[in-house]
Amino acid sequence: DGGITQSPKYLFRKEGQNVTLSCEQNLNHDAMYWYRQDPGQGLRLIYYSQIVNDFQKGDIAEGYSVSREKKESFPLTVTSAQKNPTAFYLCASGRQERNSPLHFGNGTRLTVT
Amino acid sequence: GNSVTQMEGPVTLSEEAFLTINCTYTATGYPSLFWYVQYPGEGLQLLLKATKADDKGSNKGFEATYRKETTSFHLEKGSVQVSDSAVYFCALQTQGGSEKLVFGKGTKLTVNP
Numbered sequence: 001d002g003g004i005t006q007s008p009k010y011l012f013r014k015e016g017q018n019v020t021l022s023c024e025q026n027l028n029h030d031a032m033y034w035y036r037q038d039p040g041q042g043l044r045l046i047y048y049s050q051i052v053n054d055f056q057k058g059d060i061a062e063g064y065s066v067s068r069e070k071k072e073s074f075p076l077t078v079t080s081a082q083k084n085p086t087a088f089y090l091c092a093s094g095r096q097e098r099n100s101p102l103h104f105g106n107g108t109r110l111t112v113t
Numbered sequence: 114g115n116s117v118t119q120m121e122g123p124v125t126l127s128e129e130a131f132l133t134i135n136c137t138y139t140a141t142g143y144p145s146l147f148w149y150v151q152y153p154g155e156g157l158q159l160l161l162k163a164t165k166a167d168d169k170g171s172n173k174g175f176e177a178t179y180r181k182e183t184t185s186f187h188l189e190k191g192s193v194q195v196s197d198s199a200v201y202f203c204a205l206q207t208q209g210g211s212e213k214l215v216f217g218k219g220t221k222l223t224v225n226p
Contacts, residue, residue, distance in 0.1 A: 004156070042202065042218035043157075090156050098206065099145050099164050102214065104156030 002027045006091050006105035013085075013112050021076045021108045023091035029103070030096050032074035036060060037088040037107070046089075049074055050096060078110065085112045115140045119203050119217035126193055126224050134188040134220045136177075136203035144205040146170075146179055146186040151200040151219070160188075160201070193224045 004025045013019045025032065034046040045058030049068040063082025068074055074093075078085045088109050092102040120135040138144065145164045149157040161170030166181035175190045186203060203217040 006156075040218060043216045092156070099162065101147065101159040101162065102149075102157070104158070106154070106156045 004091055004093055004103055004105035006089075006108050008108060009106065011108055011110045013110070015112055016080045017112075018077055018079050019085075019110065019112075021078070021089055021091075021110070023074045023076065023105060024072055025074075025091075025093045025103070026072060027093055027103060028071070029093035030071070031094050032068070033092040033094075033102065034058075034064070034066065034074070034076045035090045035092065037090055043090065046076065078112075085110060115144070115205060115207055115213075115215045117203050117205055117215055117217035119201075119220050121218075121220070122200075123221040123223060126222070128195055128224055128226050129192045130224075132188070132190040132193045132197075132222070134201055134203075134222070136186045136188065136217060138184050138186065138203075138205050140184075140205055140207055142207055144207045146177070147204040147206065147214075148175070148177055148186070148188050149202040149204060149216075151202065153199070157202060193222075195224050195226055198222055198224045 007022045031050045033048040035043040044060050046064050047066045049055035055066050065077045090107045091105045094102045116139045118137050147162045148160040150160045151157045161172040163170040163179035169178045177186050177188045200219045200221045202219045205215050207213045
């Protein structure tokens with residue numbers, strides 16, 4: 001079945017460590033996205049990529065980095081510069097057409113202590 | 114700028130009750146409107162959409178009508194079930210690809226038997 005796989009589901013890190021969240025899709029979508037979800041704040045866009053080897057900052061990119069070396073993969077690194085990294089992270093993909101819906105993974109809950 | 118405002122939750126209903134979740138938007142141009150649903154521990158799924166004024170989106174007993182005159186896209190269901198318990202997000206998309214998708218903050222619905 002086609003879909004988006006995020007791993008791991010739960011991740012724990014110590015403050016000061018970088019951590020990379022995995023996102024893989026087999027939907028043949030060109031565009032991929034990373035969102036952060038916090039209680040009461042909805043979804044906020046971190047980074048997005050519309051094509052391999054290219055990506056753009058979203059609304060809250062500071063303290064995060066991404067790469068897009070393959071169409072299927074869009075890993076997100078949460079760096080030690082991110083001041084408040086504990087959150088639920090959602091990866092999504094979609095076609096490059098207006099009105100085309102996003103497909104989401106099941107998310108990774110990151111806890112940094 | 115573009116924005117989406119949803120009624121604040123949480124909303125708690127008994128099974129078979131009528132559901133309305135209000136959503137209003139501010140946007141330039143003619144946006145497309147979406148409702149996404151997030152079940153516990155999962156990512157978001159598209160519930161329904163409407164792409165122009167007076168369109169009605171429907172799915173799984175849920176409906177929403179794109180009202181340009183009131184800039185609204187309220188979600189309704191005539192008889193909710195326990196399995197409808199989830200967080201519901203209203204979203205809009207303006208010109209361009211999905212990077213222009215703007216989400217509301219979400220409304221948590223709990224349906225009790």
